[in-house]
Amino acid sequence: MSKILVIDPEKCTGCRLCEQVCSVKHERVVNPYRARIKVVKWEMEGKILPVVCQQCEDAPCAAACPGHAIARNPETGALEVNYTLCIGCRTCMNVCPFGAMGFDWVENRVIKCDLCGGDPQCARFCETGAILYVDKSELSSLKQKKGAESLMDLMTKVTAAITQAG
Amino acid sequence: MALSRKIAYIDLTNRRVRTAPIPLEMRRRYLGGRGLDMYLLYNHVKPGADPLGPDNVALVSAGLLTGTLASASARVHIAGKSPLTGLVGSANMGGFFGPEMRLAGFDHLVITGKADGPVYLWIHDGEIEIRDASHLWGHDAHQTQTLVRDELGDDDIQVMTIGVAGENLVRFACVMTSLKNAAGRTGMGALFGSKNLKAIAARGRMDIKIAFPEEALDYNKEIITQVTSAKVSKTMQKLGTLFIWGTTNSTGLVRVRNFQSNQIPHADDIEPESIEEEMIGTAGCFGCQVHCRGRYFIKKGPYTGAYVEGPEYTSLGAFGAEVGCTTKQTVLVGNHLVNTYGLDTLETGSMIAWAMELFEKGILTTKDTDGLDLRFGNDEAVIEAVHQIAQRRGIGDILAEGPLKAAEKIGKDAIKYLIHVKGMSNLHSDERPTPALALNIATASRGSDHLRSRPAIDLYHLPEKVLRKIFGNPVPYDGPLTSDYRDYEGKPWEVLWQEMCYETVDCLGICKYHTVFLGPNMPNFSEWPKLIYLNTGLEFTPKDLWDIADRAYTMERLFNLREGLTKEMDWLPDRYFDEKTDRGLPVVRGKSIDRDKFRKMVDEYYKLHEWDENGQPTEKKLKALGLENEPTHKL
Numbered sequence: 001m002s003k004i005l006v007i008d009p010e011k012c013t014g015c016r017l018c019e020q021v022c023s024v025k026h027e028r029v030v031n032p033y034r035a036r037i038k039v040v041k042w043e044m045e046g047k048i049l050p051v052v053c054q055q056c057e058d059a060p061c062a063a064a065c066p067g068h069a070i071a072r073n074p075e076t077g078a079l080e081v082n083y084t085l086c087i088g089c090r091t092c093m094n095v096c097p098f099g100a101m102g103f104d105w106v107e108n109r110v111i112k113c114d115l116c117g118g119d120p121q122c123a124r125f126c127e128t129g130a131i132l133y134v135d136k137s138e139l140s141s142l143k144q145k146k147g148a149e150s151l152m153d154l155m156t157k158v159t160a161a162i163t164q165a166g
Numbered sequence: 167m168a169l170s171r172k173i174a175y176i177d178l179t180n181r182r183v184r185t186a187p188i189p190l191e192m193r194r195r196y197l198g199g200r201g202l203d204m205y206l207l208y209n210h211v212k213p214g215a216d217p218l219g220p221d222n223v224a225l226v227s228a229g230l231l232t233g234t235l236a237s238a239s240a241r242v243h244i245a246g247k248s249p250l251t252g253l254v255g256s257a258n259m260g261g262f263f264g265p266e267m268r269l270a271g272f273d274h275l276v277i278t279g280k281a282d283g284p285v286y287l288w289i290h291d292g293e294i295e296i297r298d299a300s301h302l303w304g305h306d307a308h309q310t311q312t313l314v315r316d317e318l319g320d321d322d323i324q325v326m327t328i329g330v331a332g333e334n335l336v337r338f339a340c341v342m343t344s345l346k347n348a349a350g351r352t353g354m355g356a357l358f359g360s361k362n363l364k365a366i367a368a369r370g371r372m373d374i375k376i377a378f379p380e381e382a383l384d385y386n387k388e389i390i391t392q393v394t395s396a397k398v399s400k401t402m403q404k405l406g407t408l409f410i411w412g413t414t415n416s417t418g419l420v421r422v423r424n425f426q427s428n429q430i431p432h433a434d435d436i437e438p439e440s441i442e443e444e445m446i447g448t449a450g451c452f453g454c455q456v457h458c459r460g461r462y463f464i465k466k467g468p469y470t471g472a473y474v475e476g477p478e479y480t481s482l483g484a485f486g487a488e489v490g491c492t493t494k495q496t497v498l499v500g501n502h503l504v505n506t507y508g509l510d511t512l513e514t515g516s517m518i519a520w521a522m523e524l525f526e527k528g529i530l531t532t533k534d535t536d537g538l539d540l541r542f543g544n545d546e547a548v549i550e551a552v553h554q555i556a557q558r559r560g561i562g563d564i565l566a567e568g569p570l571k572a573a574e575k576i577g578k579d580a581i582k583y584l585i586h587v588k589g590m591s592n593l594h595s596d597e598r599p600t601p602a603l604a605l606n607i608a609t610a611s612r613g614s615d616h617l618r619s620r621p622a623i624d625l626y627h628l629p630e631k632v633l634r635k636i637f638g639n640p641v642p643y644d645g646p647l648t649s650d651y652r653d654y655e656g657k658p659w660e661v662l663w664q665e666m667c668y669e670t671v672d673c674l675g676i677c678k679y680h681t682v683f684l685g686p687n688m689p690n691f692s693e694w695p696k697l698i699y700l701n702t703g704l705e706f707t708p709k710d711l712w713d714i715a716d717r718a719y720t721m722e723r724l725f726n727l728r729e730g731l732t733k734e735m736d737w738l739p740d741r742y743f744d745e746k747t748d749r750g751l752p753v754v755r756g757k758s759i760d761r762d763k764f765r766k767m768v769d770e771y772y773k774l775h776e777w778d779e780n781g782q783p784t785e786k787k788l789k790a791l792g793l794e795n796e797p798t799h800k801l
Contacts, residue, residue: 011447014450015452028379044312046473127390
């Protein structure tokens with residue numbers, strides 16, 4: 001079994017605790033700009049979307065890496081950068097469709113989510129459930145439940161409207 | 167690390183910036199935030215300075231733990247001599263500005279003088295630039311943030327700004343960041359406006375080093391669980407501070423039609439659950455899991471489509487009970503307007519409610535209001551009054567002066583109807599049935615104020631054993647403590663204890679909802695030393711923190727006394743003594759404050775503080791706190 005991060009933007013309150021704990025876990029400092037996750041906000045419009053690596057099955061970053069430096073950790077399922085092989089070309093950053101490959105200007109290297117070795121701090125701290133760390137076998141039912149909830153909500157409203165209309 | 171952050175002296179008149187380190191000794195004496203600001207206030211503002219003149223100083227600060235792995239450490243504090251009261255000006259806010267200013271390298275800004283035209287400060291990675299803000303002047307608090315981000319080409323910039331109210335020197339204008347975070351009270355927005363300072367923008371990439379990262383992560387998780395497992399937090403996560411209304415109005419502890427009743431009936435539309443129907447969710451400040459900021463879109467009227475955050479409990483009173491209105495549309499729009507204009511919602515609502523009572527009594531007439539029908543419950547008039555105050559039009563120009571100056575201008579008996587202490591209006595709460603809360607507003611250092619020393623858990627009827635556990639630490643207390651909120655006995659100690667509690671978190675940069683404010687099991691003096699140690703490596707005992715808070719609060723007292731505070735000003739409006747509550751539960755009905763008992767409470771409060779009978783800290787007390795030689799000009 002392997003686990004994966006699941007993001008639900010609707011549950012995100014935009015507090016950026018995930019960025020904070022991520023940077024402490026990896027760099028031992030609070031510095032959201034060195035975190036592997038970022039809560040992108042369109043603040044004045046009320047839109048929020050956390051961005052983090054999807055650990056793609058057919059990952060563009062790994063495929064495009066000329067040094068073959070990005071490989072999957074068999075234990076956690078995370079795609080990790082092997083810095084002894086990395087040549088620092090940042091091609092991975094260019095090809096990632098999610099913008100989830102970051103660059104740490106302090107260490108002068110690309111950075112990405114490594115699932116904290118199997119205990120991702122973002123999910124540990126996010127109490128709203130906007131970031132969950134779930135087994136892949138749970139993914140379908142998680143989505144099905146969410147879909148069912150919104151459908152049920154809609155049906156309740158429709159029923160209420162019909163009843164009200166007599 | 168956090169302790170390496172600097173202080174910047176920004177002289178707007180000569181457009182000069184000087185930076186300096188903050189000596190560890192000053193950290194140990196004041197921590198940071200409000201505490202160190204109070205030192206700076208006493209040391210940098212000339213006695214008797216005009217609050218709106220260039221001699222006043224605008225102080226902006228991060229708390230010692232702002233931005234660190236201390237949950238809800240998002241706060242930034244603003245201080246100066248208050249344009250509203252002429253006494254301590256002090257307000258803090260959450261959002262994201264505080265942490266960003268630290269990431270940009272600064273903990274304290276001391277802004278002096280006056281720019282010869284509109285400016286804003288741009289703080290980034292250890293640098294501070296004074297930039298032209300002519301193109302920002304006239305824009306509201308939301309637009310300004312977007313304009314600054316666009317101009318500097320970076321959406322991650324955090325901006326604190328004044329709206330039009332601050333530009334127009336409305337004496338209760340606030341400083342805003344994000345959608346609704348406001349350093350609301352005491353007119354810090356007017357202070358910014360008087361210096362031609364429109365905004366401060368910050369963006370930083372400098373590490374905040376955590377002393378013990380793994381342990382700090384674990385302890386942060388522990389604190390978060392402690393906070394969010396409390397029922398009060400779970401309710402706040404859903405309704406924000408609105409939830410308080412359910413209890414206070416049904417009990418009979420709110421101000422209605424200024425101060426004419428203590429419970430508003432037939433107000434289902436403004437019940438929290440009704441407003442919740444409009445909400446699309448809640449938002450959190452930096453690193454906070456309580457996320458108490460409501461989020462909604464306005465669905466009808468001229469502001470249709472506007473995205474708004476809030477409203478807070480305070481706005482329910484300001485645009486509801488106080489002004490005799492019971493429609494949520496008025497609350498939602500009123501909240502939006504004060505956020506964009508940059509007005510203190512509390513003072514705005516209170517000023518309008520007061521004007522409405524004057525209108526009812528015939529002290530103000532349509533002649534004075536240019537035809538504005540200021541009848542209680544007139545929703546349109548309330549909204550129009552907000553515009554007039556911010557734009558300083560019509561009667562709004564007078565109300566914009568704040569309680570005492572407006573009362574003087576209106577004359578007659580106007581002052582009799584004001585619900586204020588020291589020139590600052592009270593929350594929409596009615597403290598006649600609750601002597602502890604009444605003592606809190608009468609003695610708070612910045613005027614009538616529920617966030618300086620309100621022992622809100624006094625309302626919970628907690629067993630005496632629990633009260634002893636909370637109020638008996640870190641300083642032993644063996645005097646009376648009672649579970650009955652109608653009692654006068656033992657309450658002065660609760661007020662003093664709460665003063666120290668709030669002062670401490672204001673020095674640390676932590677939100678009060680992470681303290682013993684609304685939940686008896688919330689973090690307290692026993693948790694903070696470990697939190698400070700794991701994040702910064704600095705060691706304090708709970709008693710050390712108490713003494714620091716005491717020192718900072720005493721500085722506030724010294725400043726107030728220097729600027730004209732008298733014993734008579736630690737007192738309530740006559741109406742608290744002379745008029746009885748007329749509604750609510752039987753336990754709160756027919757209540758007023760007893761003058762003699764209240765006098766005794768104030769005296770006891772002074773004594774517990776080791777102040778003399780005139781409220782002046784004794785020499786012995788000053789020496790114990792190391793304040794006998796202030797001002798010492800160490801920073």
